[in-house]
Amino acid sequence: MSVKMDETFRCVTCTAPVNIAVIKYWGKRNEKLILPTNPSLSVTLGQDELRAKTSVAFSSKYTEDRMWLNGKEESVSSQRIQNVLKEVRRRVRKRGAPGGGNEVDTSRHIHIVSENNFPTAAGLASSAAGYACLVYSLCKLYGVQGEISDIARQGSGSACRSIYGGYVLWKTGDLMDGTDSFAEQVAPESHWPEMRSLICVVSDQKKHVGSTEGMQTTVLTSELMQHRVDGVVSQRTDDMIEAIMARDFPTFAKITMQESNQLHAVCLDTYPPIFYMTDTSRLIVRLVHAINDVLGDIKVAYTFDAGPNACLYLLKEDVPRVMGLLRHFFPPAQRNGEPFVTGLPVDELPVTESDLAGISLPQSEGAIKYVIHTKVGPGPQVVTDPSESLIDADGSPKQKSS
């Protein structure tokens, strides 16, 4: 990975995962450095189903920094992109990259090409995967060593958690400069191999309040938010880590649901109030509680971020039965042949009369567009096969990616 003085073109391609928080990040104590008001904890999902892929290249031929996202050129002038580029280049100069020649490296312009393997519009955590992938790729390109999740954090807060696989804690930190607010792995994906996720894509509508603006307003106006930060989240984080280490699913699931509901509660307590969950989201919540009642134990958990989509966590053994119930209560509308369930295969079980007897909920056809079945996955990966690169030799996006 050494960077030579005479190198005129260099390209690195990496992938990074999506993460879905079970202890929620909502609220910054420092907007510029993106420092959170409380710790958060997330599960990193499998990259076969959900990942960002980014190629970064520098070349003496490039006349300016340029970036293409999902086939469309975007400005690199956004504050967050600049934060990330500046911080990576600062570390190259500070630490010195292998082989030296730092000024040459960091003075060269770069091209960035990135794309997701899932619809950005689906309202899944695309910015976390995107910034994690950008930072990881740049650090590989420049040979930056050491902790990098704090760089990803400066692009998008939750991106710092996508730097690791498995179960990941983002520490609040105490320092004003944010150097102690980074992510660390609580347990690798191999720790709890039975864990699965069913992501129910409810809507691809744009949310009416962005999460950056939303959490800002919550911190400023919600009387309940400060109590959540001071009196609730830290204890829940400790309990959650304990549940994960003990593979205690009912406790993991209950805290996950309580956290999701409290996030949306403080959003509702915001002035003006912020709503992300829809009637369909609420039907999913009621179905999950009804399923747990029928099964006599907490077997499924839901969590919602700044949008109406549900992420369900459950164990492998319960996927067939739960998927059958999901399909029964949310009969798929015709999607011109596209499958209702994508990702890992499911041996779906037909619903039983006794299950249905215990669940008094309406069926709502088409309310869930499709379901992504995935599991817990690893952190960012370097893609070694050059044919997988998104950038061609002259530094523009390969056609396939546009």
Next chain:
Amino acid sequence: MSVKMDETFRCVTCTAPVNIAVIKYWGKRNEKLILPTNPSLSVTLGQDELRAKTSVAFSSKYTEDRMWLNGKEESVSSQRIQNVLKEVRRRVRKRGAPGGGNEVDTSRHIHIVSENNFPTAAGLASSAAGYACLVYSLCKLYGVQGEISDIARQGSGSACRSIYGGYVLWKTGDLMDGTDSFAEQVAPESHWPEMRSLICVVSDQKKHVGSTEGMQTTVLTSELMQHRVDGVVSQRTDDMIEAIMARDFPTFAKITMQESNQLHAVCLDTYPPIFYMTDTSRLIVRLVHAINDVLGDIKVAYTFDAGPNACLYLLKEDVPRVMGLLRHFFPPAQRNGEPFVTGLPVDELPVTESDLAGISLPQSEGAIKYVIHTKVGPGPQVVTDPSESLIDADGSPKQKSS
């Protein structure tokens, strides 16, 4: 009103109003006595549009206590009805009714006939009006003097606020026996004659969690609830009383909206979560905030109780414009000739281009079923015209009332 020994039949008919809280009652510190965790404050609405009407009679001929609600006979054995009957009779014996002969009075069986002038199913505060009317009527029947709102409280908590007109405070109280948890009038309806209300009836579906059970679960499981009780509501109550006394509508409206949102926030923070607002409720919330933005000041407030219906508060001068906007964004569906707006007349203003330019919301036809236009009203009233009685001479409901 004196009760004579030789009296064999006596009948009293009264009406009582609905009240809609602007500082919300949610949570009991004593389930049996119905003592609240926090103070609440409500606005008593006009009885021409919303009222309960109750006739109570005793007779030496009656062989048992009987009750008819909205034309249907109901058991009087429910705990809450019994609480009220026992407490009223206890006070008659304790204080002695004018003319004495108490044992005769209270040993006689009574018949109760009650009906509302609005659909109970509409999810408006019918139990508050109903219990207030029952208690007020019984006290008139037996000649019970003094504070009676604490009797109504033991039938249905919020009923104690319907014992008074105008703006009414229900004090939390400190005593274990609840004798200091009663309602008192903050200001009469004449204090702020411009105040109006538009009740948007969204749905007549039964709510999925009753408020009695719901507030119980919230107190037991919501981590935010205790902070609301300890750290938020009392200050808001003081601020609200100040705003009412000063006729400061923007402050009155903002606290009203924050209170409504916080009530539903603690419901969402409950485990399992409780939802009362629907997508239509949320559209109304967004429309109200959008209208206030367009008008450049807070001119309308919404509040939601344990159901999806919105109660809007606004001043008389703004009703025509707001009603026009409500009709534009919620075009009425055909209701076989029934009017979209009932109650007080409205000189509805057509919407202007400039208003619409500032409001980016979808139109949803039929989402609001109808609107009740009313104002602030007085407390319970005695109906003197005998033809208005709901009980006929032999003690059964008059036919018209069934």
